[in-house]
Amino acid sequence: MDTDVDYGALKVAVKRLARQHGFPLVGVASAAPFERAERSLLERIEEGLFSGLAWFTADRARFSCDPRNHLPDARSLIALGVSYNAPEAVDEPGEAGPRGRVARYARGKDYHREIGDRLKAYCADLRTLGPPGLAVKTFVDTGRLVDRAVAERAGLGWYGKNSNLLTHRFGSWVFLAEVLTNLPLPPDEPVRTHCGSCERCRPACPTNAIVRPGVVDNDRCISYLTIELRGPIPRDLRPAIGDWIFGCDLCQEACPVNRKAETAAPPAYWPSEGIGARPALLPLLRLSEEEFRTRFRSTPLTRAGRRGLLRNVCVALGNLGDPTSVPALAEALGDDEPLVRGHAAWALGRIGGDEARRALTDRRSLESDRWVREEIDLALGMP
Ligand code: B12
Numbered sequence: 453m454d455t456d457v458d459y460g461a462l463k464v465a466v467k468r469l470a471r472q473h474g475f476p477l478v479g480v481a482s483a484a485p486f487e488r489a490e491r492s493l494l495e496r497i498e499e500g501l502f503s504g505l506a507w508f509t510a511d512r513a514r515f516s517c518d519p520r521n522h523l524p525d526a527r528s529l530i531a532l533g534v535s536y537n538a539p540e541a542v543d544e545p546g547e548a549g550p551r552g553r554v555a556r557y558a559r560g561k562d563y564h565r566e567i568g569d570r571l572k573a574y575c576a577d578l579r580t581l582g583p584p585g586l587a588v589k590t591f592v593d594t595g596r597l598v599d600r601a602v603a604e605r606a607g608l609g610w611y612g613k614n615s616n617l618l619t620h621r622f623g624s625w626v627f628l629a630e631v632l633t634n635l636p637l638p639p640d641e642p643v644r645t646h647c648g649s650c651e652r653c654r655p656a657c658p659t660n661a662i663v664r665p666g667v668v669d670n671d672r673c674i675s676y677l678t679i680e681l682r683g684p685i686p687r688d689l690r691p692a693i694g695d696w697i698f699g700c701d702l703c704q705e706a707c708p709v710n711r712k713a714e715t716a717a718p719p720a721y722w723p724s725e726g727i728g729a730r731p732a733l734l735p736l737l738r739l740s741e742e743e744f745r746t747r748f749r750s751t752p753l754t755r756a757g758r759r760g761l762l763r764n765v766c767v768a769l770g771n772l773g774d775p776t777s778v779p780a781l782a783e784a785l786g787d788d789e790p791l792v793r794g795h796a797a798w799a800l801g802r803i804g805g806d807e808a809r810r811a812l813t814d815r816r817s818l819e820s821d822r823w824v825r826e827e828i829d830l831a832l833g834m835p
């Protein structure tokens with residue numbers, strides 16, 4: 453790199469530019485390997501805590517913890533954070549019937565594209581600052597890099613026992629992204645704060661997914677069960693999901709640091725831009741594939757797809773136990789997707805009553821899928 457360049461001054465300009473591009477949290481970290489993250493990841497994979505995510509292999513973990521795998525002459529990481537905490541007042545208007553809950557990060561537009569576009573514009577402007585030969589690579593969530601570990605090293609925040617990165621201004625309600633570069637920028641210091649004796653998040657988790665402080669068992673986390681899991685939700689975990697239909701925020705809602713969090717989400721993440729915070733469930737159960745695609749295009753809901761969302765809606769309805777949902781669930785017993793039919797059967801069994809039993813018995817004689825028939829039998833046997 454050019455010895456005539458004042459990298460301290462360049463760092464100030466790089467950070468100012470990041471704020472101008474809508475990244476209020478910005479810090480710089482060295483691009484050295486993330487040894488602690490690699491150790492943690494490999495231990496957790498070995499322990500079986502990631503067995504549900506087939507793509508989360510030991511090889512991927514090793515690759516993700518060394519930024520030089522992406523850019524051989526990488527020197528620095530510019531860590532970026534954006535709040536997704538929207539003001540409550542912009543929630544959707546009321547509608548009758550049972551309602552589900554959506555994790556805060558997923559209520560509006562999808563962040564991958566929105567932040568991806570901003571990263572592109574930011575990097576284009578970085579080129580006007582940087583010396584010749586500047587190389588950059590951008591990451592947000594899906595890249596093979598450990599986003600939280602980068603943010604922690606760059607001083608954006610600290611690890612909470614719920615394993616989220618907590619920040620002074622926005623609590624843990626932040627998306628993380630980064631720019632990897634060959635610029636040797638002087639690094640920032642990590643934040644020294646930690647949870648102290650607080651333990652509130654752990655008992656707040658209904659599936660006991662926080663197995664040790666800072667360690668989440670992916671396979672028990674409602675976020676995984678409602679978003680990433682493609683097949684049936686394990687029967688023993690369904691009751692603990694409550695009314696969450698996409699993601700879960702309980703370990704973050706319990707966190708005292710989040711009480712003081714600024715509500716600074718850009719309008720793209722407001723509930724009015726997507727599914728909202730507490731959507732009415734019965735209309736969701738009646739969505740066709742076409743309607744699902746039109747309504748939820750460019751929102752995080754596409755990750756679960758119609759079948760995943762409707763599976764989750766059935767579980768939430770079963771847990772809410774509102775008898776007015778029986779006709780819609782009975783209709784869902786005839787859905788094209790066995791995944792939806794099986795979870796509708798579970799929900800009807802949980803709600804119980806004559807009408808629910810009749811619907812289950814009628815469907816049983818028509819049902820061709822073995823797993824769905826098993827769910828119907830179990831539902832009919834429910835107390
Ligand atoms: C896989 C994944 C998941 C999995 C597994 C989550 C997990 N905790 O490991 C599932 C699907 C469950 C998930 C859920 C969620 N996710 Co997610 N997820 C990821 C992804 C793709 C990889 C995370 C990873 O590598 N985990 C492996 C473990 C080893 O990493 P870690 O948790 O950071 O582990 C560190 C700590 O445990 C710490 N540590 C070790 N020992 C100890 C001991 C103590 C006492 C403490 C305090 C810390 C500590 O060191 C470890 C290594 O650095 C990242 C994006 C990315 N590319 O990084 C997003 C990411 C982590 N997810 C994110 C979000 C928003 C969520 C949800 C909040 C969504 C929701 N509301 O439903 C939940 C939160 C659940 C939770 N409590 O963690 C954000 C987190 C933002 C933030 N402020 O932290 C990320 C960074 C995406 C992004 N770019 O914004 N996620």
Ligand code: SF4
Pocket residue numbers: 614656657658659660661662668672673674675700701702703704
């Ligand atoms: S997101 Fe929900 S299920 Fe996952 S660890 Fe936190 S409280 Fe538990």
Ligand code: SF4
Pocket residue numbers: 612613614615647650651652653654706707708709
């Ligand atoms: S609830 Fe308490 S223990 Fe959990 S992350 Fe927040 S401060 Fe840490």
